[in-house]
Amino acid sequence: MDQTLRRRFDGVWTRAVGGSGAEAAWRALDAGYGEAARHYHGWPHVRALLAGHDAVRGLPDISGLDGDAIDLAISFHDAVYDPARSDNEARSADLLVTCSGSGLGRDCIRSAVAMIRATAAHGPGEAPETRLMLDLDLAVLGAPRATYDAYAAAIRREYAMVPDAAWRIGRAGVLDRFLDRPRLYQTGHFHDRLESAARANLADEAAALQAGG
Structure with missing residues (x-):
């Protein structure tokens, strides 16, 4: 370590x-x-x-x-x-x-x-510390595409016990819930820098799941 x-x-x-x-x-x-x-x-x-x-x-x-x-x-x-x-x-x-x-x-x-x-x-977090911590945890959603794809693949490996069909449905539901939010990031810093990229990454992954990928 x-x-x-x-x-x-x-x-x-x-x-x-x-x-x-x-x-x-x-x-x-x-x-x-x-x-x-x-x-x-x-x-x-x-x-x-x-x-x-x-x-x-x-x-x-x-x-x-x-x-x-x-x-x-x-x-x-x-x-x-x-x-x-x-x-x-x-x-x-x-x-x-x-x-x-x-x-x-x-x-x-x-x-x-x-x-x-x-x-x-x-x-939405009540305390500013909570809002920042949540944005830090979601920062990977707005990462460059290669980093985001590696993240998504790693999550799939953690759920390897879930059959593909069930995974596509469950994961797509998670992505859609994020995309339905008025904003993903609660701090101005992360919203201004990552919001657009995160929405693009989420939408592309959702489309791939829908297509059976």
């Missing part, structure tokens, strides 16, 4: 929770993100979101947000990921609660838990 990522986690954990529990929390995260079946929702996904967060930290609308809470939410948001279940976000949030123990009384932890739970629906 990338030691830079581990050191970053230890720093965030110490500031947010305190000096104890970092090792156990890290082991719990690595047990999840290190699973062989994590073709997309693994450590590279976490690393990409952290890098995305770093890239926007200095923007006027973002610089005053609780960066540690956002980093903590990123670190735990897909810690539990079972394609056969629909409660992964709640279970990931519960894992943070369990690992943090008495730290749950801190605003940073409560904020991170709320962000993780919000990834279940990716609906």
Whole structure:
């Protein structure tokens, strides 16, 4: 595992929770993100979101947000990921609660838990930290086509147990629900830069699924 990522986690954990529990929390995260079946929702996904967060930290609308809470939410948001279940976000949030123990009384932890739970629906976030974290999680939708195609293929591999016909129907439904939204990104920064590309990527994948591809 990338030691830079581990050191970053230890720093965030110490500031947010305190000096104890970092090792156990890290082991719990690595047990999840290190699973062989994590073709997309693994450590590279976490690393990409952290890098995305770093890239926007200095923007006027973002610089005053609780960066540690956002980093903590990123670190735990897909810690539990079972394609056969629909409660992964709640279970990931519960894992943070369990690992943090008495730290749950801190605003940073409560904020991170709320962000993780919000990834279940990716609906409008009440807190600015939540809106940013959700946009970071969806940034891949507006990535260059080759990156988006690799993402879509990795998601399909995670759902390899689903027959093709059922996959096309289910995945198309997810894409259509995103496309039906008035906007995909909740922050001005991500909306201005990624909205058009994301809609094009989603529409093209939906068309390919409809065509049986």
